[in-house]
Amino acid sequence: MLDASQDGYITEDGRRIGGVVMEMKNITLRFGGVVAIKDISFDIREGEIRAIIGPNGAGKSSMLNVISGFYVPQEGEIWFRGERRPPMKPYEVARQGIARTFQNIALFEGMSVLDNVMTGRLTHMKSGLFQQALWKGKAEEEEVANREVVEHIIDFLEIQHIRKTPVARLPYGLKKRVELARALAAEPKLLLLDEPMAGMNVEEKEDMSRFILDVNDEFGTTIALIEHDMGVVMDLSDRVVVMDYGKKIGDGTPDEVRNNQEVIDAYLGVSHD
Numbered sequence: 632m633l634d635a636s637q638d639g640y641i642t643e644d645g646r647r648i649g650g651v652v653m654e655m656k657n658i659t660l661r662f663g664g665v666v667a668i669k670d671i672s673f674d675i676r677e678g679e680i681r682a683i684i685g686p687n688g689a690g691k692s693s694m695l696n697v698i699s700g701f702y703v704p705q706e707g708e709i710w711f712r713g714e715r716r717p718p719m720k721p722y723e724v725a726r727q728g729i730a731r732t733f734q735n736i737a738l739f740e741g742m743s744v745l746d747n748v749m750t751g752r753l754t755h756m757k758s759g760l761f762q763q764a765l766w767k768g769k770a771e772e773e774e775v776a777n778r779e780v781v782e783h784i785i786d787f788l789e790i791q792h793i794r795k796t797p798v799a800r801l802p803y804g805l806k807k808r809v810e811l812a813r814a815l816a817a818e819p820k821l822l823l824l825d826e827p828m829a830g831m832n833v834e835e836k837e838d839m840s841r842f843i844l845d846v847n848d849e850f851g852t853t854i855a856l857i858e859h860d861m862g863v864v865m866d867l868s869d870r871v872v873v874m875d876y877g878k879k880i881g882d883g884t885p886d887e888v889r890n891n892q893e894v895i896d897a898y899l900g901v902s903h904d
């Protein structure tokens with residue numbers, strides 16, 4: 632049973648969900664006259680797979696961009712791991728353990744898969760160029776440790792066979808997987824996925840669903856994801872936030888959301904891809 636007043640809950644498939652890791656309180660985000668997010672509150676719990684759904688332009692990506700520090704909301708509070716977060720730059724948010732993928736793939740197309748995934752380690756690199764010149768040993772140690780993490784993720788996501796391939800040569804579905812690999816290379820506590828399966832065929836979607844579940848299961852990573860495919864959302868997520876025109880119109884388990892009349896009228900009643 633889901634009870635928000637308690638510290639955690641057990642999911643239908645028997646996973647243990649912990650306390651609140653991220654809490655968005657009364658968030659409002661405007662772009663000039665456009666109100667992308669209107670007074671929205673919701674939380675994300677430790678170990679949870681939390682979906683954000685809603686029609687095009689509902690404000691879903693804007694919400695992920697607020698969480699990842701790309702946008703600073705005009706109103707509201709963001710609480711992460713029990714502390715109120717001051718306005719932060721994206722790299723500062725990343726250092727706190729929040730990684731993301733983008734709605735439109737943002738990889739270095741000319742670089743190999745391996746090098747792209749390595750860029751995910753940047754937030755963990757302590758020694759700068761100057762230090763590297765002064766103290767080569769330390770930098771080398773760090774490099775070895777970073778490579779180990781990266782190779783483990785490459786194995787985990789089953790992309791060993793393309794590790795030397797330039798990203799530009801990969802089919803779309805694999806590019807999405809490489810982007811996931813780069814985000815995981817940061818060893819995030821909270822992983823944000825903006826439409827990880829958009830544009831994929833059925834088989835690619837099944838693969839990506841499996842990887843998302845495995846990441847959650849094996850690394851214990853908390854995941855917030857935006858997805859239009861309702862079958863995927865219902866299968867993967869523990870709780871769902873529904874947005875429409877910048878407002879929250881539903882929040883609950885997949886079943887609760889599926890039976891919410893306002894959600895049916897605004898979103899579920901019409902077909903989506």
Ligand SMILES: Nc1ncnc2c1ncn2[C@@H]1O[C@H](COP(=O)(O)OP(=O)(O)OP(=O)(O)O)[C@@H](O)[C@H]1O
Nearest residue numbers: 662665666667686687688689690691692693694734
């Ligand atoms: N940088 C920006 N400048 C101005 N308006 C923006 C900006 N980003 C988003 N918006 C506007 O905010 C609203 C919400 O957009 P957002 O991209 O968050 O929606 P979405 O739910 O992710 O939609 P989609 O399903 O199409 O990806 C839209 O009206 C959009 O035009």
Ligand SMILES: [Mg+2]
Nearest residue numbers: 691692693734
């Ligand atoms: Mg979007």
